[in-house]
Amino acid sequence: MSTVTKAGLEDVVVSTSDICFIDGREGRLVYRGYDVDDLVAHSSFEEVAYLLWYGALPTRKELDAHVKALSASATRRLPPKVIALLRTLPRRSTPMEVLRTGVSALSAFDPDAADNSREATLRKAVRLTAQMPTLVAAWERLRRGKPPVAPNPRLGLAANFLYMMTGKKPTDLATQTFDTALILHADHEFNASTFAARVTAATLSDLHSAVTSAIGALKGPLHGGANEQVMLMVEQIKDPARAEAWIRKALADKARVMGFGHRVYRVEDPRAKHLRRLATELGEQAGNTAYVQILNTVAKVVTEDKHIYPNVDLYSGAAYAVMGISTDQFTPIFAISRVAGWAAHVLEQHGNNRLIRPRAEYTGATRASYVPVAQR
Secondary structure: OOOOOOHHHOOOOOOOOOOEEEEOOOOEEEEOOEEHHHHHHHOOHHHHHHHHHHOOOOOHHHHHHHHHHHHOHHHHOOOHHHHHHHHHOOOOOOHHHHHHHHHHHHHHHOOOOOOOOHHHHHHHHHHHHHHHHHHHHHHHHHHOOOOOOOOOOOOOHHHHHHHHHHOOOOOHHHHHHHHHHHHHHOOOOOOHHHHHHHHHHHOOOOHHHHHHHHHHHHOOOOOOOHHHHHHHHHHHHOOHHHHHHHHHHHHHOOOOOOOEOOOOOOOOOHHHHHHHHHHHHHHHHHOOOHHHHHHHHHHHHHHHHHOOOEOOHHHHHHHHHHOOOOHHHHHHHHHHHHHHHHHHHHHHHHHOOOOOOOOOOOOOOOOOOOOOHHHO
16 A cells, blocks of 8 residues: 655645635635634624534524523533532642543533534533633632632623633723634634544544543643743743843754744734734733733744744733733633634534544564563
């Protein structure tokens, strides 16, 4: 059998999909035909989730019902036994470890857990999308020795998450920024975590299992953890005046600089410009522009010297940091958004399923002679 081996499956098309399109040369990201620039300008995360799951933008009546389902206290609330489970975990547990464990545990309490029909999976998608922000916020409070804040059904998903993290209603700019970040992270074609979700779904496993697989893939620093690494870089630089010298030395030392480049995009990631703008506005409102100043200098040097452009991870962390969100919560926030895309891909995979079972090009020995253990 003749095979062509592509490391990392780079540029290998493994399936068809009508959920998300990335134009790497023009720098466009499209959900179900709609450019994310338009969705950021006119839509909300709740509406984008509907678009991803149902394939079309909702009518006003459909959107109102969808938002009501996502915001209901009964939908957002965690089962008491899941809260009790969180209390048993070591405080040193990372938020991503807790999220992975919590999502898996939530399946045991979902009334549709054993039903993989499209209708049941959609109901599970609504519950999981509503519960994951509660789970992330609850752990943030518990590990700080504070009681969890109950969800507020009068707030949208973005505002409610920020409220549950702090117990205070967020500013309009913080809410807008977070909602935009959720829209921009909602889907991105067959990235590592989405592919992991589809591989799991292809075995006819359930949504919670697929999302747990995806969270495991997202946890790695080469995927969802990249924005955490960006902020660790910012913390090392500290002062905008040191940024240019620091990044030039890093490039000379051939150090890995996170927040730049992408397997698909050949120009700037279209999501980066929105987060750069909002991070700048948040910094100005909070009187803390150092993060963005440092990142702008780093971006200028890397782009000019290496012709590598910023991706979504460069500025997202700066926006979250200005809002007072801990660095190790950045990747769980990614998951809070991406669960909408993961669910869409599980629905699509189940709708026209074929088990995903690639082959490997074997490079080991083929005729080794067995030697009894006493003679080795």
